[in-house]
């Protein structure tokens with residue numbers, strides 16, 4: 001625990017007033033960067049996960065909550081007996097302090113914290129929860145972890161190693177999207193196999209169905225947003241007879257940081273916060289299609305039914321018409337995770 005660190009920064013409204021009147025305000029694409037996006041100069045987001053045995057997840061939750069509240073960080077942390085997964089935003093120095101403190105826990109020492117542009121304002125609040133599974137595949141008993149991470153997972157490939165593999169093996173390499181189908185609808189790797197899943201929970205059924213058995217002797221590269229889902233998915237695939245399974249280290253986030261839109265990735269990246277989707281450059285190809293008129297779009301709207309909130313991919317003109325966001329029977333079964 002740390003004590004005595006108290007944020008001295010001005011209230012949000014004051015800061016916005018200060019920033020709005022500042023002649024050297026950072027600007028992105030002609031838009032003034034403050035308020036919702038925050039001050040990109042001094043605020044950052046981190047994404048991270050670590051698989052390691054945690055004897056007392058509840059104690060770790062209390063420690064993390066105190067730490068985040070003291071540092072005024074916002075975001076979301078999940079903790080299970082198998083590890084921790086978090087996305088946090090706040091002042092850069094506060095985030096650095098968080099990283100230093102979190103690494104004090106022996107099992108978290110080796111965690112790879114990924115830094116991204118953004119602010120605590122991208123997250124409405126701080127949520128820290130203990131769950132049975134870090135990623136909800138519905139197979140909590142199947143995954144085993146030790147101090148090195150998930151036992152029996154796919155081989156980690158850094159972006160450069162991925163390119164070397166594709167160079168060497170060509171069509172023998174198959175990308176396997178480890179995300180939900182709606183995420184892949186707006187962005188995915190070249191010629192990727194996209195399983196028909198609405199939630200991560202449906203992966204086990206999809207893999208067991210046999211429809212991907214023809215990939216069992218291919219070089220399968222699983223990928224997801226930041227890498228965590230592939231830690232579990234690659235292990236589940238290997239134990240079901242996929243012989244050569246790799247996982248993209250650091251996920252699409254790290255790949256995009258290195259290659260932007262000039263590599264094997266195409267389109268926008270769906271993210272689970274208020275940004276909804278991000279692009280790696282201003283040359284991003286729009287590969288999503290409006291569900292109503294087929295126009296290119298990467299923008300999801302929510303179903304107006306508050307109990308449903310299914311994501312509907314709509315172009316800006318179609319999104320303006322509320323009738324296009326009405327609830328339909330086909331929305332049943334969607335989840336946001």
Ligand SMILES: [Zn+2]
Nearest residue numbers: 290293315318
């Ligand atoms: Zn449309």
Ligand SMILES: [Zn+2]
Nearest residue numbers: 303308327331
């Ligand atoms: Zn609906």
